[in-house]
Amino acid sequence: MAQLFPYLPFHENETPASWAARLSVLHGCPSPRTFLSDQGIAPSDLLHGRRAVIDRLCSAAGQDAEAVWRNTASSTGYQSFVLRDERIPASMMVREETRFCPLCLLEDDCRADNPGIARQDRLSWSLRVVTTCPTHGLALIHRARDHRDNMRHKLLVHVPERAEALLDLARTGLHREPSPLQSYVLDRLDGRKGPEWLDGQTLEQAVKATQMLGIVMAFGTSINLGSIDRDGWDLAGRSGWQWTSAGKAGLHSAFDTLHVLAMDRGQGGQNYATVFGQLHRWLLEPGDRSDHGPIKRLLRNYILRNMDVCVGRELLGERVPRRHKYSIQSLALEAGVHRQTLRKILVERRLITHNDTGKSNSILLVDVKQGQDAAAALNRSVPFVTLPARMNATRPIVSCLIELGYLTPLFRSQGENKRDKCGFDSREVDFVLDRLHDLAPEIPHLPVEWVTLTQCTKRARIPMRDLLQRIFSGEVKNIGRAEGDQGFNALRIDI
Numbered sequence: 001m002a003q004l005f006p007y008l009p010f011h012e013n014e015t016p017a018s019w020a021a022r023l024s025v026l027h028g029c030p031s032p033r034t035f036l037s038d039q040g041i042a043p044s045d046l047l048h049g050r051r052a053v054i055d056r057l058c059s060a061a062g063q064d065a066e067a068v069w070r071n072t073a074s075s076t077g078y079q080s081f082v083l084r085d086e087r088i089p090a091s092m093m094v095r096e097e098t099r100f101c102p103l104c105l106l107e108d109d110c111r112a113d114n115p116g117i118a119r120q121d122r123l124s125w126s127l128r129v130v131t132t133c134p135t136h137g138l139a140l141i142h143r144a145r146d147h148r149d150n151m152r153h154k155l156l157v158h159v160p161e162r163a164e165a166l167l168d169l170a171r172t173g174l175h176r177e178p179s180p181l182q183s184y185v186l187d188r189l190d191g192r193k194g195p196e197w198l199d200g201q202t203l204e205q206a207v208k209a210t211q212m213l214g215i216v217m218a219f220g221t222s223i224n225l226g227s228i229d230r231d232g233w234d235l236a237g238r239s240g241w242q243w244t245s246a247g248k249a250g251l252h253s254a255f256d257t258l259h260v261l262a263m264d265r266g267q268g269g270q271n272y273a274t275v276f277g278q279l280h281r282w283l284l285e286p287g288d289r290s291d292h293g294p295i296k297r298l299l300r301n302y303i304l305r306n307m308d309v310c311v312g313r314e315l316l317g318e319r320v321p322r323r324h325k326y327s328i329q330s331l332a333l334e335a336g337v338h339r340q341t342l343r344k345i346l347v348e349r350r351l352i353t354h355n356d357t358g359k360s361n362s363i364l365l366v367d368v369k370q371g372q373d374a375a376a377a378l379n380r381s382v383p384f385v386t387l388p389a390r391m392n393a394t395r396p397i398v399s400c401l402i403e404l405g406y407l408t409p410l411f412r413s414q415g416e417n418k419r420d421k422c423g424f425d426s427r428e429v430d431f432v433l434d435r436l437h438d439l440a441p442e443i444p445h446l447p448v449e450w451v452t453l454t455q456c457t458k459r460a461r462i463p464m465r466d467l468l469q470r471i472f473s474g475e476v477k478n479i480g481r482a483e484g485d486q487g488f489n490a491l492r493i494d495i
């Protein structure tokens with residue numbers, strides 16, 4: 001049974017405190033505090049959003065409680081509220097200042113003679129992420145409160161402007177589109193869905209991930225967070241949105257962008273703390289809000305797969321079980337090989353491109369398997385000059401084997417006598433010999449008229465290169481070597 005007359009309906013956009021303030025003016029009370037006390041309600045209970053006091057106030061005012069409850073941020077304990085099934089930490093709510101859109105207040109003022117009854121404090125204005133009036137495209141105006149008393153009609157106390165003065169505020173104010181992050185939060189509170197990746201986390205995680213990513217994308221990874229003002233955070237939300245709204249793929253390309261920018265500055269490799277700067281530092285923050293949401297795992301996976309991370313190292317809260325990438329420096333160190341020589345092999349194998357010229361060995365990365373293969377080949381490397389003896393071959397034969405691609409230099413040296421400086425994988429050398437020995441088996445009582453390779457090229461008038469190619473393709477059938485003899489000089493062919 002309503003005891004208050006006349007009836008003042010709750011407005012779907014306003015906060016319960018705003019409604020209580022309007023009721024207090026309507027019923028001639030000196031302040032909302034005294035009005036609530038008259039109704040047997042402790043003001044702090046209203047500010048904490050206790051269901052019982054909402055019901056009590058609605059019952060007294062003849063108002064459907066559900067509409068009011070829908071706009072009630074209800075305290076769940078330490079610095080945390082629940083609003084429409086969303087957990088909202090106190091840090092996301094504005095409690096220390098008055099925010100308003102002058103054109104919204106002007107519209108309110110036009111509806112009633114007494115602004116104390118007409119002016120509604122919008123629920124959206126109490127969310128920190130909301131910085132722009134969606135109706136009028138105006139940046140909200142902030143008025144600092146001189147004390148912490150929430151139980152005053154703040155839109156009367158802090159906004160003395162009326163009519164023309166409100167229009168002036170609108171004219172000189174900052175006109176802009178609401179940020180997509182703000183729209184996302186308001187849509188989500190209204191029950192609308194998407195983007196999916198953001199919907200899968202708490203509202204706080206979604207907002208914070210977007211803003212923190214936006215901070216480093218907009219201002220750089222080394223920005224001092226203390227230097228970012230209100231508009232900076234708004235800009236960060238706009239900047240981060242283009243990445244987080246695209247979900248995992250968006251996050252990945254944001255990380256990639258930061259990584260490439262860092263490499264252009266000569267940073268990278270093991271130093272992911274520098275590459276991701278404030279984003280990484282934020283994800284390391286401990287405390288009661290250490291659950292940063294899925295962005296933490298995504299960044300960890302990115303670093304694991306794309307940077308030089310030592311096994312056993314602590315990375316964003318977990319030890320690294322295995323590595324995916326080496327830098328040239330860490331690979332050379334681990335394999336015990338010369339880093340510049342290793343680099344030449346990686347270039348030869350196209351694991352490092354010409355774009356990488358000038359980048360340091362500590363930031364150039366290579367896959368674990370391909371890197372280890374290259375380092376192992378270098379460890380087995382034998383110089384060109386030793387090949388004739390090792391393969392029992394003339395120098396021209398060895399040169400032909402290289403031209404034909406049976407032997408591949410690990411890297412190509414610059415300058416004079418460059419072939420002499422080339423290294424070869426001894427495993428490949430052994431493989432060529434094994435194949436040769438299979439094609440030209442040991443033959444007891446080798447016919448004396450069979451000739452050597454060199455004799456064969458002369459008598460059959462065939463270049464050495466072509467002869468070798470025919471032998472390796474299996475076209476030469478009558479070929480062998482004396483028992484116990486090995487290598488190319490041991491071959492005998494039936495011409």
Ligand SMILES: [Zn+2]
Nearest residue numbers: 101104133136
């Ligand atoms: Zn407005």
